[in-house]
Amino acid sequence: NAMQPTICRVTQSQRINHVSDLALSHSFSPLTFSHPGLRNVVVEATRSARTKPIRSMRKWACDELVIPNGPFEGERFRVENQPILGLLLDEFDSGRWVEKYCTGPSQSAKTFGCWFIPIAYHIAELGEDIVAGVPDKNMADNKWQEDLLPAFKASPALKRLLPSTGPGSEGGKVNDVVRFTNGATIKWMSRSGSDQSKAGFTARVIAVTEAAGF
DSSP states (O other): OOSOOEEEESOSOOOOOOOOOOOHHHHSOHHHHHSHHHHHHHHHHHHHHOOOOOOOHHHHHHHHOBOOSSTTTTSBOOGGGSHHHHHHHHHHHHSOOSEEEOOOOTTSSHHIIIIIHHHHIIIIISOOOEEEEOSSGGGHHHHIIIIIHHHHHHSHHHHTTSOSSSTTSTTOOOSSEEEOTTSOEEEEEOSOSOHHHHHTSOOSEEEEOSGGGO
């Protein structure tokens, strides 16, 4: 299908900010540190509060992804193998676009670059829920099995996030949600269904494939 998936985001500016190192000696009184128990609590709380900096989509993809099939199967993702994807991911990262529409010819890595990468990035790197849009809800399991699951399995960091039971697990049929081990969820929605059923799930990002079917 030459029609490329649509990637829509409500906002690009909402980024998860990492906590900078806390200057303990300036933030707490000497009395705090004169008590070993309190000091240990403060140090542990500070350590727990730190999070790793959020990578750009392009850097994350190059760091983490492994190609699941095709002539580069088993190799780490490199934009040099499909240069247009580097430019596309740079635009995704730029923050200039609220909505992104992608189209391209067959076998141009459309699904991998324009649908899988944004979905996996928001699940794995940002740890947030996302809506996957398909024209017909009956397509959800096929899209999961054919387009998403092989790519999740190919990349070690993503494979660890796959559920061990239920939808999305080995042999589990997907028709509504896939819940990952980091707490993030893919919610499948289609053009059919009531407004109430769609309003019952809140997400900042929706990634639509087979857009011509809508």
